[in-house]
Amino acid sequence: MRFGEQKEKGMICNMTSRIKNMTDGRPASLILTFAMPLMIGNVFQQLYTVVDTMVVGKALGVTALAAVGAADWMNWLMLGIIQGITQGFGILMAQEFGAGKYEDLRKTIGCSAALSLLSSAALLCMGQLIARPILELLQTPAEIIGNALLYLRIMYLGVPVVMSYNLLATILRSLGDGRTPLYAMIVAAAVNIALDILFVPVMGFGIGGAAAATLIAQIISGIFCFYHIRRIEILTLTASDFTLREHRPLKLFLLGAPMAFQNAVISVGGMIVQSVVNGFGVIFIAGFTATNKLYGVLEVAATSYGYSMVTYAGQNLGAGRVDRIRQGIRAALLISLATSALIAAVMLLGGKAILNCFISGTPQEFEQTLQVAYYYLAVMSVFLPVLYVLHAVRSTIQGMGNTVLPMISGIAEFIMRAASAILLPMLIGETGIFYAEIMAWAGADVILIVSYFAVMKKAGKIAEAG
Numbered sequence: 001m002r003f004g005e006q007k008e009k010g011m012i013c014n015m016t017s018r019i020k021n022m023t024d025g026r027p028a029s030l031i032l033t034f035a036m037p038l039m040i041g042n043v044f045q046q047l048y049t050v051v052d053t054m055v056v057g058k059a060l061g062v063t064a065l066a067a068v069g070a071a072d073w074m075n076w077l078m079l080g081i082i083q084g085i086t087q088g089f090g091i092l093m094a095q096e097f098g099a100g101k102y103e104d105l106r107k108t109i110g111c112s113a114a115l116s117l118l119s120s121a122a123l124l125c126m127g128q129l130i131a132r133p134i135l136e137l138l139q140t141p142a143e144i145i146g147n148a149l150l151y152l153r154i155m156y157l158g159v160p161v162v163m164s165y166n167l168l169a170t171i172l173r174s175l176g177d178g179r180t181p182l183y184a185m186i187v188a189a190a191v192n193i194a195l196d197i198l199f200v201p202v203m204g205f206g207i208g209g210a211a212a213a214t215l216i217a218q219i220i221s222g223i224f225c226f227y228h229i230r231r232i233e234i235l236t237l238t239a240s241d242f243t244l245r246e247h248r249p250l251k252l253f254l255l256g257a258p259m260a261f262q263n264a265v266i267s268v269g270g271m272i273v274q275s276v277v278n279g280f281g282v283i284f285i286a287g288f289t290a291t292n293k294l295y296g297v298l299e300v301a302a303t304s305y306g307y308s309m310v311t312y313a314g315q316n317l318g319a320g321r322v323d324r325i326r327q328g329i330r331a332a333l334l335i336s337l338a339t340s341a342l343i344a345a346v347m348l349l350g351g352k353a354i355l356n357c358f359i360s361g362t363p364q365e366f367e368q369t370l371q372v373a374y375y376y377l378a379v380m381s382v383f384l385p386v387l388y389v390l391h392a393v394r395s396t397i398q399g400m401g402n403t404v405l406p407m408i409s410g411i412a413e414f415i416m417r418a419a420s421a422i423l424l425p426m427l428i429g430e431t432g433i434f435y436a437e438i439m440a441w442a443g444a445d446v447i448l449i450v451s452y453f454a455v456m457k458k459a460g461k462i463a464e465a466g
Contacts, residue, residue, distance in 0.1 A: 020176025022312045023098055023319040028331035031308045034178050039304035041182035042296075044189035051193045052210045053293040054357050059201040062286045062365055067147035067207060069289025070140045070278065073270035075155050078127055079162065080263025085119055086112075086166040087310065088256025088403055093174035094314030095401065101318075102234045109171055110241030111248045115256075120163040127156030138275040141282060147207045154208055158215035165218050168225035171235070173307055174314070180228045184221040192217035258403035262410030266440075269417035273436050276421045280430050283365060287372025288433075290355050291380070298347065298380060301339045302388045305332055306395035313399025322459045329396050329452070336388035344381040351377045379434045386441040393448040397455050405451035409444040416443035 022030050056064050089112040096105040131152045135145055169181040192213050199209030229235055277288050309332050316324045347354075355373045359366055394406045417440035424432030 020178075021098075022176055022315045023321055023324070027312070027324060027328040028335065031305065031312060031328060031332055032335065034176060034311065035301070035304040035308040037178035037182040038173070038307050039301050041178070041185035042300040042304055044182075044185040051196055052214060053290070055196045055200045056207060056210055060206060062359070062369060063144055063282060064147060064207055065289055065359075066141075066282045066285040067144035068151060068210075069285050069292060070135065070138070070144055070148040070274065071151045071155075072289065072292055073267055073274050074131065074134055074152055076270060077264060077267035078123060078156060078159060080267050081123060081260045082120075082159070082163050082166050084258075084260030084263040085256040086116065086163070086170045087398070088259040089115070089167070089252050090170035090174040091255050091310060091314050091398060091401055091403070092252060093171060094311050094399065095318035097175050098315030098318030106235065106237050106241050107248060108252070109235065110237050111244060112167060112171075112252060114242050114244055115249060115252060116163050116167045117160075120160040123163075124156060124159040127159060128153065131156065134271070138271055139278050141278060141285075143282065144285075151207045151211050154211035154215070158218065161215055161218045161222065165222035165225065168222055168229060171229055172225060173311055175232075176311060176315070177228075178307070180225060181221075184224040187224055188217040188221035191220050255401070255403050258407035259398065262403075262407040265407075265410045265414045266417075269414040269421075269440065272418045273421040273433060276425060276433055280433075283368050284372055284430065286359070287369040288376060290359060290369065290373040291376040294347075294354065294377060295380070298343060298384060299387055299391070301343065302336065302391035305336055305339075305388075306391040308332070309392060309395040310399040313396045314401070317400050317459065322456070322462075325396065325400065325459070326456065329392065332392040332396070333389065336392045337385050340384040340388040344384045347377055347381040351381070375431060376434045380437060383438045383441065386438065386445060390441055390444050390448060393452050394444070397448065397451055400455055400459060402451075402455050405455065406448065409447040409451065412447045413440040413444040416440045 020030070020034060022034065053065065053068060056068050089108070092108050093105060093112075096102075096108060132149055135148055135152075140148055165184075169184070172178075172180050195213035195216055196210055199205040199213050203209065205212070277285055309328065312328050313325050316322070316328070352370065352374050355370055355377065359369045359373070390409075394409060398406050417436050420436035420439040421433055424435055426432075
């Protein structure tokens with residue numbers, strides 16, 4: 001390491017305790033302490049997603065709730081692409097930070113910002129063009145398609161906002177700072193909840209008001225992250241850092257594109273599920289939507305451990321510590337399995353009380369919707385450990401710079417989800433659709449576990465040779 005880089009490393013350690021070097025210390029402690037702020041932040045992020053649904057369901061009724069549900073997977077398609085792009089960029093950032101290459105880190109961040117700007121412009125246009133045709137392709141019922149389209153149009157207009165926040169949060173996480181995104185999410189959640197109540201029941205803006213509230217909250221969280229990044233001295237960028245030249249744009253593209261494609265394929269599988277669900281009527285759609293809004297709560301710890309493992313594996317690979325990656329994945333799996341069992345128990349015992357908050361309508365509508373929602377919630381809760389293994393292993397492989405194998409697992413996930421969604425309802429009735437998600441997780445796990453051993457074997461050989 002050059003003297004200038006040693007000096008910069010000292011500066012960053014002295015400047016803020018939020019940035020964490022994960023190449024030293026006990027893996028389990030590092031993973032947990034990094035994941036906990038992310039987890040709390042994700043809880044707040046899910047909180048305002050859940051509140052959106054509660055306000056819509058209670059203030060506007062079952063039909064409006066079904067409209068939001070019909071738009072869900074299309075919304076997740078866009079969000080998944082954005083998160084895949086920015087998380088892919090973060091892999092290189094984490095590796096360069098772990099290796100102490102701060103000049104390269106600045107160039108990577110500048111290049112990532114330029115690529116994100118171009119990507120968000122393209123995605124915004126694409127979203128507006130495909131919104132109605134896809135809703136029609138999914139056979140969205142006539143009574144809800146208008147509200148579903150309005151919701152999507154507003155959310156897609158906010159693509160540059162969502163891209164900006166995700167890139168800024170990724171920069172912080174790649175440096176081991178999980179607390180600043182947490183504080184950003186707390187502020188955003190408070191703003192979103194207040195605006196939801198103001199826009200929907202008070203001012204009567206309907207579903208459009210719920211979408212607008214979410215975007216305004218994202219703007220505020222992005223500004224919060226940007227303010228803190230500006231205070232990190234080693235991240236003081238110049239105009240030359242934002243240029244798209246040499247090998248860096250291609251390298252970032254090869255990291256981000258497979259992750260974006262993986263998330264997009266998973267979302268398309270979800271759309272196929274939604275198209276099947278749309279054929280079961282508005283009551284079934286509403287119940288399915290109520291539980292889908294808790295999906296994020298079910299996997300909130302899994303995604304947090306996943307972010308932790310991307311950063312942990314990336315930094316340790318950059319430092320040449322392959323042995324620590326093996327220790328880290330063992331710790332992450334134990335933590336993940338224990339957490340998933342705890343969350344499953346809570347949902348099985350208290351799930352009906354939670355679902356009550358989403359559903360309104362006549363007594364008959366309420367009871368039928370609740371029955372659908374709780375059945376689906378129980379199925380997902382029982383098999384939750386399968387999802388947690390998926391996140392831990394996939395994120396470790398991604399952190400080591402291989403985004404192609406996780407992409408292949410995403411294709412396997414798509415095939416299993418789509419095939420199960422089409423075939424199982426034919427074999428066991430409407431409730432068969434609930435098992436499509438479980439089959440998708442299991443299919444991805446098989447690919448990922450085999451891939452992990454292959455990637456670790458290759459990394460071990462490189463480390464020994466070096």
